[in-house]
Amino acid sequence: QNRGRMLISCPDRPGIVAAVSKFFSEQSANxxxxxxxxxxxxxxMFFMRIEFDLDNLANRLEGLKKHFGTIAESFMMDWSMHLAARKKKLAILVSKEDHCLLELLWQWQAGDLYADIEMVISNHEDMREQVESFGIPYYYVPVTADTKKEAEQKHLELISGKVDTIILARYMQIISPYFLQHYPNQIINIHHSFLPAFVGGKPYAQAYNRGVKLIGATAHYVTEELDGGPIIEQDVQRVSHxxxxxxxxxxxxxIERIVLARAVKWHVEDRILVYxxxxxVFV
Amino acid sequence: QNRGRMLISCPDRPGIVAAVSKFFSEQSANxxxxxxxxxxxxxxMFFMRIEFDLDNLANRLEGLKKHFGTIAESFMMDWSMHLAARKKKLAILVSKEDHCLLELLWQWQAGDLYADIEMVISNHEDMREQVESFGIPYYYVPVTADTKKEAEQKHLELISGKVDTIILARYMQIISPYFLQHYPNQIINIHHSFLPAFVGGKPYAQAYNRGVKLIGATAHYVTEELDGGPIIEQDVQRVSHxxxxxxxxxxxxxIERIVLARAVKWHVEDRILVYxxxxxVFV
Amino acid sequence: QNRGRMLISCPDRPGIVAAVSKFFSEQSANxxxxxxxxxxxxxxMFFMRIEFDLDNLANRLEGLKKHFGTIAESFMMDWSMHLAARKKKLAILVSKEDHCLLELLWQWQAGDLYADIEMVISNHEDMREQVESFGIPYYYVPVTADTKKEAEQKHLELISGKVDTIILARYMQIISPYFLQHYPNQIINIHHSFLPAFVGGKPYAQAYNRGVKLIGATAHYVTEELDGGPIIEQDVQRVSHxxxxxxxxxxxxxIERIVLARAVKWHVEDRILVYxxxxxVFV
Amino acid sequence: QNRGRMLISCPDRPGIVAAVSKFFSEQSANxxxxxxxxxxxxxxMFFMRIEFDLDNLANRLEGLKKHFGTIAESFMMDWSMHLAARKKKLAILVSKEDHCLLELLWQWQAGDLYADIEMVISNHEDMREQVESFGIPYYYVPVTADTKKEAEQKHLELISGKVDTIILARYMQIISPYFLQHYPNQIINIHHSFLPAFVGGKPYAQAYNRGVKLIGATAHYVTEELDGGPIIEQDVQRVSHxxxxxxxxxxxxxIERIVLARAVKWHVEDRILVYxxxxxVFV
Incomplete structure (x- = not known):
């Protein structure tokens, strides 16, 4: 309850650690x-992640942030401070393949994923029953070539104000730049290849044709460049002819479900900085 | 001494295994x-690798091949038969980085690489002393933009008739189509990336810039397409920011030295078929 | 539908492969x-696994077995022949931890585990709802120090004639020799350590205390020796201080769920011979 | 040249990081x-590793240590401070197997192992030529059941005052408690199994008999308990029947050479604290 987390990025120069440590010490935070x-x-660039304990943190967080502002300014810091107990709020988007979604639901149920799954949105009805059995709202938003824009508008309405982080758990639609700008570094996608190999569609068919001896998956933040955003995590497994x-x-x-679940876990625990x-990734 | 090995590729159809087994049984081979x-x-396509024991094989191998010809023809087989005791003869080409070469020399010395290393050829003098200390001839063949053709001619003279297999152990020159046609599926290269990611030059710089979380290496047969030949083996290791x-x-x-050494070992043990x-790869 | 599988163990000697191949060839099996x-x-010892295709195999299997008997006898073979289409029938035993059970249910639902899950038996009621939602019968058989024998008797009644293979998916009770003799090499357990390290109870606490840098799990057939039966599969993951x-x-x-699922998959595909x-394990 | 490293272990309590940071800030160290x-x-317990830059560190190190003493005392710290540029001095002990020794020599030659290899000591003459070709002194100290004590005395004479760290690179003799007390947490051994599995002799034969599916190696500090000291690093590789x-x-x-080389690298870079x-291990 009194655990806080802080993320800092700034140009490196002497004195950063000392200034930050002194700040926490003066606040009697450990x-x-x-x-x-x-x-x-x-x-x-210099990157830092701190976990600290401070009595009555929930009430003192805003004051703490205010005080820290002066230090942050003098070091030109890009920073954030979080109450660890405050769960991140997730929306999971999914199409027809359920394995990545189920892994997240399951880790969430097992207590391994410390977050609130606010909703699941899909362009198919297939997984409604399963999702609702976890007590999670399921929204069906069909997408066609013609209704892509309306569908995204509907997504924004559903998640707006309710969600911090969007997980594309094998959601097979491309996200528009308009949508992306609302959630910078807050949309995580799982790509079913060891990027940058096999960008784009049908990566397993591409991998088969190239005769690779390992296949992989990549979790990354979504940016305007298709399959080109910052990589959070990757893993591979051996295959044969x-x-x-x-x-x-x-x-x-x-591999996909393991890699995505790791990336989401790190994200909700404020372990990732993007530059x-x-x-x-501080793990 | 009496161990033989056979590799077969042919269109699949009923009766192949039975015909091959019957042949060996009739020859009293096990x-x-x-x-x-x-x-x-x-x-x-159907692929097969057989190890068999037959008394006095060294003397009987040619006869055995002749007899097998009829079966091979009826099944349209692409095939080869080897005396396991007959070591493959290798030439290793290397530029300035010594780690892949040393791994091979070392495994060879330890008895883990069952082959004869006939020579090392380099476009630099750097490794002469080290190679010669293993009792292996070292040939210095300088290569410049202008002398590329003469250098390859010199290579062909050195290896012609003496070598089955050519290992590019971080040899940083492109092999010409003319040279390649003399050694189809007999030239093994180590590429310092997890192909097909980071084809071409400076793969580690490319990997760093892309921010991948695993780096790898790929051993492959060399074909005219740069870094595009049949992949023999790949492996990766985790890296971080x-x-x-x-x-x-x-x-x-x-990773490079492990991957290349594995590929060479499989090649000299007749474990690889290319289609x-x-x-x-039968391991 | 016409795919068959055969497993053979026997003392090695010349002619086994030829005899087996000839048999299948004469039966017009491919x-x-x-x-x-x-x-x-x-x-x-010699071990062999064959997959073959034969028209109308379902009806001809018994005849095939009968014919093969003569060959089997002359080579002193321990052997079995299976219709690949005939699914193995599983009972899963579980206590309070659900992850191994859920992984099996999930892979089964996804079509990755080709078997019939006939029932789940537990000494707790906790997972009834979840299991029944998959349409699988759930039997609650409480076990105390005093009722151990009656509980096993109840298990035998439930599974007798209905089940080929028993999966201990984190079932925290020791199986009696009496029970074991009914299901030799048909009971698969997942042990939560890299055996033989950390035999017995609380392996993770043992691993922590020893300060190991990798932890693992082991799937094995259950024998009378605690955690001492034939190992089917193991895997590990890196941990730190x-x-x-x-x-x-x-x-x-x-690791546990991945390792157990792999072992069960290999078992139901007749890929494992015990000696x-x-x-x-032929994979 | 101006890079320093510091290792601290002490009971955790608020203010440690702030005190340490303040100290370095006051000394104008970054x-x-x-x-x-x-x-x-x-x-x-609380553990900390710091790398810092300070102008003219070589001359100021002793003064720095003296100043830090007061802080260290008030927090009951166990600590050390090192000039990163000062290479650790190693003695490598080896018996008949050369692979671990060669890996270290080779990484040392490639510049990947930042240390001085002062000498190699062996109870066999076999590797003299190879070691001396690297310009490293080789001492032959035979050991028999009767001369064990004299041999250790000879070792102590050879290394005394010249060596910080002793590497047992497949040295097949047990080190006496008397010897150990002179080099607490400074003797690194490679054990050829995934400890604590297969303690003692012939671990590969033990592994084969148990039918494990992965084999491993373990680098650890040597203590009086055979194969029981603090584990530094472990790794495994898949094997089959x-x-x-x-x-x-x-x-x-x-695996042995990779694992030992990693452990030695971490040790000489002051990355390991023992508790x-x-x-x-801070990597």
Missing amino acids: IVQSDQYSMDPEGG RDNVDELKRIGRH QNKTV | IVQSDQYSMDPEGG RDNVDELKRIGRH QNKTV | IVQSDQYSMDPEGG RDNVDELKRIGRH QNKTV | IVQSDQYSMDPEGG RDNVDELKRIGRH QNKTV
């Missing part, structure tokens, strides 16, 4: 975990 | 290991 | 996949 | 990397 990374002590495209898909489903087109 | 793979029992390009190279060196642009 | 392994061509016992359990749950206390 | 881990903010004991040894050699029988 730093229980601190991670940092400097791209280059001479003029590179015996595995045809269907078998690659079957194996791939396991340009890359992520810094 | 099949000690047999692997097979059918792309599709209905009209796909902390790893800069130099660190990626350091980590990559480990179109893919490999069937 | 061998589509064949794997074999010889521990030692001179007097070791940061992971306390709860975190090890969380990470472990992922003494080890398995030969 | 913290470029900081890692920390708290076993439990309420009364557990096809791999006999010799094949397990061959595969194992790769009770476990390690905290």
